[in-house]
Amino acid sequence: MSGAGASSSSASTDEGSLADYATISAQYTGGSGIGRITPLVYNPESDGPPVFHSGVWTGDDERVQFVQTADTGTQGTGEGGASQIDGKSRARSWWGIREWFLGDDPIDDGGAQVVQVADTGTDGKTTSKSGGSLIATMGDLADDAGSYVGRSSKSLILGDWTDEKPTELSIGAGIGLGVLGVDLPLDIRDLSHTLTHREWTYKWGETLAYNTIGLIPLIGVIKNLKNAKRLKYLDDAGELAKRTDDAAEDAGDAGRRASSPPNAPADLPSTPPSKAPSDLPSDPPTKAPADPPSDTPAPIDSSGPLFGQKRVSPTFGTEGRPPYLAGRSISDVAADLRAGRLTPDQLPIEAFRLPDGRLVSSNTRSLAALSEAGLSPTNVTIIPPTQELLRRLQETPLIPNAPLPGPRVPVTPSQSDPTIRRIIELP
Amino acid sequence: MLTIKPRLIPLEVPWMVSPSTPFLELHSPQTNKSLSTYVQFVAYNKLHDTGASGATGRPVSVVDTVPEFQASRLSERGAYQLVRLHFVNAISARVSTSFSDSQVIEELAYDWSHVPSAWKGEDIFEHLRKADETWAKSGICGNPGVYEVITSDHAEEPLSSVATASKASTLKRFLILGHDSFVEINAEGVDVQYGQVLSGW
Numbered sequence: 095m096s097g098a099g100a101s102s103s104s105a106s107t108d109e110g111s112l113a114d115y116a117t118i119s120a121q122y123t124g125g126s127g128i129g130r131i132t133p134l135v136y137n138p139e140s141d142g143p144p145v146f147h148s149g150v151w152t153g154d155d156e157r158v159q160f161v162q163t164a165d166t167g168t169q170g171t172g173e174g175g176a177s178q179i180d181g182k183s184r185a186r187s188w189w190g191i192r193e194w195f196l197g198d199d200p201i202d203d204g205g206a207q208v209v210q211v212a213d214t215g216t217d218g219k220t221t222s223k224s225g226g227s228l229i230a231t232m233g234d235l236a237d238d239a240g241s242y243v244g245r246s247s248k249s250l251i252l253g254d255w256t257d258e259k260p261t262e263l264s265i266g267a268g269i270g271l272g273v274l275g276v277d278l279p280l281d282i283r284d285l286s287h288t289l290t291h292r293e294w295t296y297k298w299g300e301t302l303a304y305n306t307i308g309l310i311p312l313i314g315v316i317k318n319l320k321n322a323k324r325l326k327y328l329d330d331a332g333e334l335a336k337r338t339d340d341a342a343e344d345a346g347d348a349g350r351r352a353s354s355p356p357n358a359p360a361d362l363p364s365t366p367p368s369k370a371p372s373d374l375p376s377d378p379p380t381k382a383p384a385d386p387p388s389d390t391p392a393p394i395d396s397s398g399p400l401f402g403q404k405r406v407s408p409t410f411g412t413e414g415r416p417p418y419l420a421g422r423s424i425s426d427v428a429a430d431l432r433a434g435r436l437t438p439d440q441l442p443i444e445a446f447r448l449p450d451g452r453l454v455s456s457n458t459r460s461l462a463a464l465s466e467a468g469l470s471p472t473n474v475t476i477i478p479p480t481q482e483l484l485r486r487l488q489e490t491p492l493i494p495n496a497p498l499p500g501p502r503v504p505v506t507p508s509q510s511d512p513t514i515r516r517i518i519e520l521p
Numbered sequence: 522m523l524t525i526k527p528r529l530i531p532l533e534v535p536w537m538v539s540p541s542t543p544f545l546e547l548h549s550p551q552t553n554k555s556l557s558t559y560v561q562f563v564a565y566n567k568l569h570d571t572g573a574s575g576a577t578g579r580p581v582s583v584v585d586t587v588p589e590f591q592a593s594r595l596s597e598r599g600a601y602q603l604v605r606l607h608f609v610n611a612i613s614a615r616v617s618t619s620f621s622d623s624q625v626i627e628e629l630a631y632d633w634s635h636v637p638s639a640w641k642g643e644d645i646f647e648h649l650r651k652a653d654e655t656w657a658k659s660g661i662c663g664n665p666g667v668y669e670v671i672t673s674d675h676a677e678e679p680l681s682s683v684a685t686a687s688k689a690s691t692l693k694r695f696l697i698l699g700h701d702s703f704v705e706i707n708a709e710g711v712d713v714q715y716g717q718v719l720s721g722w
Contacts, residue, residue, distance in 0.1 A: 484645065
């Protein structure tokens, strides 16, 4: 059901009714830069209880992870999903590092229904309407040769004070100025914008963190990488992101590591995820998913995904894993990572976000291999929590300083042998 | 075509199948039908968890393989304990590989509304706290990882073609979640047998 492409009318907004539940499908056309999200009416008679849906839709050469949910609550929104806000169905999706909320007003677009898109923080508050549909939004990102230089200049000069989206040119220029150490006025400009547009949302906090880092000479160049990463997802500017990553290496390890903000999805999997979507069962939802109060700063955690399992086996499983992982030991994979035979991108991590902002990994062995190599994940996909992942957190840790979730995990020989061989710690 | 999702009804037991070290095994006699089909696993009982052996400074013992099952006295309980589920008149069973790293089964495909401690979208910390609280108060684990699966007649997928129409009416489907695998069994019922407490797990 989650990936069904059939469409019908938009979600009802009758408060408290099963008909409120919206199922939304996403389609993505690789290469064309067009995304389309179509709301469907949830049919309680045939669909059963309302549930959380998430899914991965694969296009020709692009991927989009789409997550949405619906419930009977009328206030707030949940981490890793969405809900009803003021009686209106909303859903959150992750498009690379961008988070979108889908409005409930369908717009007819050539016979297909698309929805309004608004940038919204994790507290569910819409902070800026981008207007139009997702298609229109994506279309805005398509390069228009006639205005490209003008848009780049505007973005470079006005920075965060303009709604103009950064371009490769403006980002490249920003990095160049940063490397030369003459970008302090631009950093002060952006920081002043952030401080005068306080929103107490996750996104605002993330922006504040980046703009504060931007004040640091040389290291501050990583501020531009956030925009570069965003381009990578929205505009297929993967090469640009790679180049900016390389530039960050010049700024030292600290810069390189920070180029992939660990609490945001740093990348989409290099190969289409073979596994299907997660689910948040909910019938009947007893309350609206909790989120920080709107007057409380959304928590932000600067560290990478934590381990979310009591122990980890020393070898990868063989089912459904690429040859460079299947059946291999964590240590061997870590050695390949250290030697450069594997890249962190080849070990995608799926993680869900806790209410306090921390991420918890579901791929314990991959995270352990990266950690043993002294690397942080660069290929992180945010997923909703699953029943299984939360069950894992109910066990008691093996060692005193390895809470669940936590920054270290004991390696034990097998499912049947809990002897602690060694302890792997996040770098 | 839209279908009604199979509903999960959890077994009312004080433990859960250990999410990290279940060591789930299916034993199903091929020839001697007088022997029962059973599933064995390591169960975790938080109510008897006074701190894992490693966490309390005691050495974690070496367990090369899961020890042979020894039926325990009813009074013997520990945080980790071997459990066998004996299935009455089981006619078919299968073991499947986990759906993904984050889901043993495809959670989306099931209706979790009757699983008391299933997550329903609330604050995660609050969910974990309530799940533990419910467990402690009721003595029943709200999401044990063992379920009876209720399916509509037309949606039911027989695990085996040997199920006759008359037999099928009394059959129930059971689902047991491990870590890297899960087990499905069609049987008329299930009995729980406790084994020894596993120290050092």
